[in-house]
Amino acid sequence: MLAATGMLATLGWRDLLPAAEPEDFPFQHGVASGDPLPDRVILWTRVTPQQATDEPSVRWFIARDSRLTQIVARGEVRATALRDHTIKIDATGLEPGTTYYYGFETRGARSAMGRTKTLPAGTVRHARLAFASCANLPAGFFNAYACVAQREDIDAVLHLGDYLYEFGNGVYGDGRRIARIPSPNREIVSLADYRTRHAQYKRDADLQAAHRQHPFVCIWDDHEIANDTWRDGASNHDPEQDEGEWWLRRRSAIRAYLEWMPIRERAAPEEDRIYRRLPFGDLADLMLLDTRLLDPARSLLGAEQEQWLDGQLRRSQARGARWRILSQQVMLAPLSADGGRSVLNLDQWDGYPAARQRLYRNLRDANIDNLVVLPGDAHASFAADLDATTGVEFVTPAISSPGIEDESEAVQLTQRLQRGSPHLQYIDLHRQGYGVLDLTPDRALGEIWHLETVASSSRTQWLAAAFACEAGSHRLQRS
Ligand SMILES: [Fe+2]
DSSP, X not given: OEEOOHXXXXXXXXXXXXXXXXXTOSOTTOEEEEEEETTEXXXXXXXXXXXXXXXXXXXXXXXXXXXXXXXXXXXXXXXXXXXXXEEEEEEOSOOTTOEEEEEXXXXXXXXXXXXXXXXXXXXXXXXXXXXXXXXXGGGOOOHHHHHHHHOSSOSEEEEOSOSSOOOOTTTSOOOTTTTOOOSSXXXXXXXXXXXXXXXXXXXXXHHHHHHHHSOEXXXXXXXXXXXXXXXXXXXXXXXXXXXXXXXXXXHHHXXXXXXXSOOOOOOTTSTTOOOEEEEETTTEEEEXXXXXXXXXXXXXXXHXXXXXXXXXXXXXXXXXXXXXXXXXXXXXXXXXXXXXXXXXXXTSGGGOHHHHXXXXXXXHHTTOOOEEEEEOOOSSEEEEEOOTTSEEEEEOOBSSSOSOOSHHHHHHHHHHHHTTOTTEEEEESSOOEEEEEEEOSSEEEEEEEEESOXXXXXXXXEEEEEEEEETTTOOEEEO
């Protein structure tokens, strides 16, 4: 461990943003950390260059304490135009289950100080994760991020996709009344467009606060690229409408995502493979999937990922991890308003019944137990039993995207869903918010937190539902 010396010790780093950002403040997009492992974590920031061609040198550090008396790693990197002046460091040599503080410096200015935490290792008695998805800037304020930022009780934030939306104003949400107009104000198609949109989202104070306080573990859904994306196209992509070649748009979207998100990257040609596993000691394995981009035949996961998942589930069970957490984009439990005769949303696993059967069969064949599924995408809250032999599912409401906006309409559809769907133990189709998953060796507890509003900046939230699944039971119980 290095002692804090020289510059860092004398600067007196503050853990809050400066009261007023000077106009040429280099760190206007905040700081972020992500993909923690027991010995490392990704650190991220972006430098706003004075000239587009500037490639300033940036100093970074990570320390055990916010007073910076115990700096454990530091270095210097260049913010290059090639990566849109974003910086990503994989800080290694860290201790498991430990809180760290980090920051950046360039042009004599200091970034806000970020806080992060490594994953635990060995015998783990407790883990607590927030999970969220679907932050649509013109649709409302990111109050969910503000509430998550205030929490002192979570280890990390799982972001299950739709971190941003690709539309111009008015297509999906009208931000005029709340001064949240998408930038650029048109559908994003080019690399410059995607970068500009990411930059705009990263200027949101609530989003910055959430990133500053907790490490994020992120997977994309479709809107980070274009609505209803699959490998070779998207429903919201039309080459005839001046939107260019699909492969180029897809590549631009992925490139900007990797530049701007605190995600650990793979070397080409595997840079678009985001499925991965994060271990929480003997308590859990977190498996993150990509149900959107990988398979040309639209089999949801694709053969390669399906095989990977099957292997990971078996290994997790064999190594004795108590829980298997499956984080992915779309809901696994069936959703039907007429007792199963028809399904509501073909984009989720309901649209891929053969793939779901294969997953269930693999789970049964390998005696996989204690599975908790966490999808995004739904813009609604659910707590669901999956199957007597598999596990349970908690569905997070959206951060700001609308659910069913008319409350009485939402109640009516809820009643239709409840009829003939005893596996859906909790349904709310109206409110925004986020979820919290609390794990101990004995039980998985899912909490749904709802917000009072997203129409104005607000911190009012409440615990709308809490359901626990005892280890081995595969059934939710209201708690
Ligand atoms: Fe969404």
